[in-house]
Amino acid sequence: QSVLTQPPSVSGAPGQRVTISCTGSSSNIGAGYDLHWYQQIPGTAPKLLIYANNNRPSGVPDRFSASKSGTSASLAITGLQAEDEADYYCQSSDSSLPASVIFGGGTKLTVL
Amino acid sequence: QITLKESGPTLVKPTETLTLTCDFSGFSLSTYGVGVGWIRQPPGKALEWLGFIFWDGEGRYSPSLKSRLAITRDTSENRVVLTMTDMDPVDTATYYCARRGGNSGFIDFWGQGTLVTVSS
Numbered sequence: 001q002s003v004l005t006q007p008p009s010v011s012g013a014p015g016q017r018v019t020i021s022c023t024g025s026s027s028n029i030g031a032g033y034d035l036h037w038y039q040q041i042p043g044t045a046p047k048l049l050i051y052a053n054n055n056r057p058s059g060v061p062d063r064f065s066a067s068k069s070g071t072s073a074s075l076a077i078t079g080l081q082a083e084d085e086a087d088y089y090c091q092s093s094d095s096s097l098p099a100s101v102i103f104g105g106g107t108k109l110t111v112l
Numbered sequence: 113q114i115t116l117k118e119s120g121p122t123l124v125k126p127t128e129t130l131t132l133t134c135d136f137s138g139f140s141l142s143t144y145g146v147g148v149g150w151i152r153q154p155p156g157k158a159l160e161w162l163g164f165i166f167w168d169g170e171g172r173y174s175p176s177l178k179s180r181l182a183i184t185r186d187t188s189e190n191r192v193v194l195t196m197t198d199m200d201p202v203d204t205a206t207y208y209c210a211r212r213g214g215n216s217g218f219i220d221f222w223g224q225g226t227l228v229t230v231s232s
Contacts, residue, residue, distance in 0.1 A: 002158060033217065036218040038219075046208075048219065048220050089159055091217075091219070096175075099164070099166070100161070101161035103160070105158045
């Protein structure tokens with residue numbers, strides 16, 4: 001069982017907006033550790049999508065955005081496209097082990 | 113251009129020790145804040161962090177696997193090595209080498225991954 005909790009699946013039609021939640025605790029997200037998001041297309045390595053809560057690496061469309069509040073965070077995708085169908089993972093660290101890496105269980109996004 | 117590439121056996125037997133190598137280029141592991149390490153993903157399952165080695169030589173390991181893991185570096189060769197003892201079929205997974213880019217803790221570059229199967 002993952003330290004960070006994500007819904008197993010979400011879905012949306014092309015053009016719609018979807019959100020993916022990531023819930024942690026007072027020892028990780030709530031402790032102020034940054035939250036990051038990755039996109040993994042099946043059969044490929046994960047790709048950094050959002051870093052440090054709400055920053056997009058170069059090349060990531062602005063359709064992707066994220067926020068963090070308290071012990072939870074969320075990823076939003078607007079203008080859903082078929083190519084967005086993938087697994088999404090949140091990641092942070094935990095005060096029990098500084099510089100550690102903890103992942104969410106992943107969310108499968110299906111574009112209907 | 114930053115790249116990381118994993119190499120090693122694709123099949124190991126139960127109780128054996130796994131050794132995987134990560135050859136990287138385009139950055140230095142001596143740069144402040146940088147870490148290189150390993151993340152694995154069993155087929156159809158979530159990502160699982162194994163550990164990192166950092167610019168200062170310090171290592172950090174997943175508490176649940178710490179007793180079985182060792183991550184070492186060869187700074188001059190731009191290489192990081194993962195050693196995992198007492199392999200079990202549940203350790204069957206794709207093993208990714210990855211770079212931790214800075215103190216914020218995100219992983220900015222990943223290798224393509226290598227599938228390791230544990231079976232007799």
